[in-house]
Amino acid sequence: xxxxxxxxFQYEMLQDIQAEDLQANGIKGLILxxxxxxxxxxxxxxxxxxxxxxxxxxxAGIKACIVSNNRGPERVxxxxxxxxxxxxxxxxxxxxxxxxxxxxxxxxxxxxxAVIGDQLFTDVFGGNKLGLKTxxxxxxxxxxxxxxKVLRFMERLVGRKAKYTxxxxx
Ligand SMILES: [Mg+2]
Numbered sequence: 001x002x003x004x005x006x007x008x009f010q011y012e013m014l015q016d017i018q019a020e021d022l023q024a025n026g027i028k029g030l031i032l033x034x035x036x037x038x039x040x041x042x043x044x045x046x047x048x049x050x051x052x053x054x055x056x057x058x059x060a061g062i063k064a065c066i067v068s069n070n071r072g073p074e075r076v077x078x079x080x081x082x083x084x085x086x087x088x089x090x091x092x093x094x095x096x097x098x099x100x101x102x103x104x105x106x107x108x109x110x111x112x113x114a115v116i117g118d119q120l121f122t123d124v125f126g127g128n129k130l131g132l133k134t135x136x137x138x139x140x141x142x143x144x145x146x147x148x149k150v151l152r153f154m155e156r157l158v159g160r161k162a163k164y165t166x167x168x169x170x
Contacts, residue, residue: 008133008135028112032085054084063107065087067115093123114127115133118140119139
């Protein structure tokens with residue numbers, strides 16, 4: 001059980017992920033979680049740092065697609081438009097089909113796609129189920145969807161590390 005909940009890489013935040021490292025790992029497409037990965041939960045605030053990071057990724061020839069469980073498209077599309085990236089909403093992560101929709105939109109082979117998100121039980125678990133590379137980041141803010149608090153408790157039970165260093169799954 002633990003193996004499928006273990007990310008390939010862990011970072012403190014999106015901006016710590018180097019585009020060169022993604023390229024070195026053969027990654028040409030990114031499936032990104034929205035809430036608490038790109039923006040604070042239920043918020044559309046984008047920091048200059050985050051906008052600059054997406055520009056760097058784009059300049060490196062890496063395509064990005066938000067895959068969000070948000071039920072409506074408004075906030076997801078607003079953020080995607082600012083970042084000039086693709087999006088999928090009402091995705092139903094951690095179901096495989098959520099990630100498959102992202103891969104289809106990216107139009108990049110599965111072996112070259114990585115998932116980036118802040119949750120073990122949706123982003124990492126779902127990505128690992130499909131054999132995608134998975135990258136875990138710390139949540140941007142403490143505030144989140146009430147249901148997520150239960151998942152956070154479970155994350156601690158399975159030993160989610162509090163400290164993030166660049167580690168590779170062995
Ligand atoms: Mg999230």
